[in-house]
Each structure stands twice: as C-alpha cells, then as structure tokens.
Amino acid sequence: MSTYYAGLLADVGILTLGGLSVYIILATGQLSLGNAGFMGIGAYITSYLTVTLGIGITPALFVAAVASGIIGVVVGFPALRLKGIYLAIATLGFGEMVRSFFLNLSAMGGSSGFHGMKHISVGYIWVWVIGILLVVMLLERSRVWLEMQAVNDDETAAGLVGLNATAIKVGAFGAGAAVAAISGGLFAHHHVYIEPGNFGFERSIDFVLAVILGGSTVGPGALVGSLVLVMLRFAGRHDGTGAA
Numbered sequence: 001m002s003t004y005y006a007g008l009l010a011d012v013g014i015l016t017l018g019g020l021s022v023y024i025i026l027a028t029g030q031l032s033l034g035n036a037g038f039m040g041i042g043a044y045i046t047s048y049l050t051v052t053l054g055i056g057i058t059p060a061l062f063v064a065a066v067a068s069g070i071i072g073v074v075v076g077f078p079a080l081r082l083k084g085i086y087l088a089i090a091t092l093g094f095g096e097m098v099r100s101f102f103l104n105l106s107a108m109g110g111s112s113g114f115h116g117m118k119h120i121s122v123g124y125i126w127v128w129v130i131g132i133l134l135v136v137m138l139l140e141r142s143r144v145w146l147e148m149q150a151v152n153d154d155e156t157a158a159g160l161v162g163l164n165a166t167a168i169k170v171g172a173f174g175a176g177a178a179v180a181a182i183s184g185g186l187f188a189h190h191h192v193y194i195e196p197g198n199f200g201f202e203r204s205i206d207f208v209l210a211v212i213l214g215g216s217t218v219g220p221g222a223l224v225g226s227l228v229l230v231m232l233r234f235a236g237r238h239d240g241t242g243a244a
Helices: 003-026 035-052 057-079 084-103 122-140 143-153 155-160 165-191 201-214 221-237
Strands: none
Touching: 003 035, 003 122, 003 165, 003 201, 003 221, 035 057, 035 084, 035 165, 035 201, 057 084, 057 165, 084 201, 122 143, 122 165, 122 221, 143 155, 143 165, 155 165, 201 221
C-alpha cells in the first residue's frame, strides 16, 4: 500500500473515532459541536507525555482519555441547562476556547505548533478504532444504552421511572470526550505535527457529518460515514485528473 493510500486509511480511522465521540453524546439527545476541542486536548496531552516525558504512546492515550473525559464531565454539567441550538452554540464556543488556549500556550509551541512525536502505523490506529467500535457496539446492547435512549426520547418520563438523567447525560459527555481525545492523540502521532488550527470548528463539523452520512442510530454508521466523507474528498481532489 502506498503512503498516500495508507494516509487515507488513517484519516478514515481517526475520523471514525471522532464520529463515535459525537454519536455517544447524541444518543442522549445532545448535539456537541465542540468535540474538536476534546480532540485537541487529547492531541496535546498525548504529545506532551510522549515527547517531553518519554511515556509510551499507549499509556499516554489512556491518560489523555481520562483527562479529557473529566473535562467533558465538567463541561457536561452546565450543558444540561441548554437544549437544541443553544447547546450546539455553547459547545462550539468551548471548542473555540480550547483552540485559542493552545494558540497562546507557548510551552507547546503556540501558533507555531508542536512536533517531535514518533510516527505510528495505520495498523496501530485501526487497533484502537476496531477496539472502541466493538465497545460501542456492546454498549448498544446493554441496559445503559437503553437508559440513554430513554433520556433521549423523553427526559421527564425517564426521570419518573427512576433514571438519573443528569448522570446519564454527563456520563455521555465524558465518554464522548474521552473517545475524541484518543482520536486526537492518534492524529498527532500519525502526522507527527500539530497546531491549534487542526482542531477548529471544521473538524467538529466533520465529526457530525460522519455520523449523519452513516446514519445516527448505529455505531458502525460512523465508520461508513467517515469512509464516505474521506472518499468524497479524495474524488474531489482528483476529479478530472485520473487516479492518484
């Protein structure tokens, strides 16, 4: 496989994780447009741990996922007061705040970006993609997922039958943030260079599009949507020029 096509395959995998991060949150009826911010948090934390502290990539990804998940929970609490377009705007604002933070963080390169990460293989990326996708598919068959869907369908009714809607929604935000962080760490170590612009509004829109194109009711849809989105862009680049 050529380097170019390997890069496309890596992009599909990373985008799939980003789509899954949105899908988990969307399952509770919440739309997040700020998951690129969580991706950026994961990318910078993982890169700092591997480059500056010399920690291995796998434990660094776990640390980044936990840290981003905690931040996701913190963000999830105020988000509970918002619904619909207001929630989308608030999460969008969070993503832009994260991007601006790293833009001014001189210790991590600021606007010049950060580099020095060791390149990871496409196979390593897909080990994570397949593993997380399987976890999501198992989650979809669990009682927890039924509770998430109940909150999505009617939060008031869910509360009346004893479900803790607050815990379910905040937990979904935390889980989605953790998955987005892993996608960011993999992105950073595949491209071996990151800058704040990598984690802007457009990235969050890509995550949402991946879920929409693949169908927002099943986890594997994020993979299908990511493949479609990457292939559409590939076709756009090479339209009228023949094969790459």
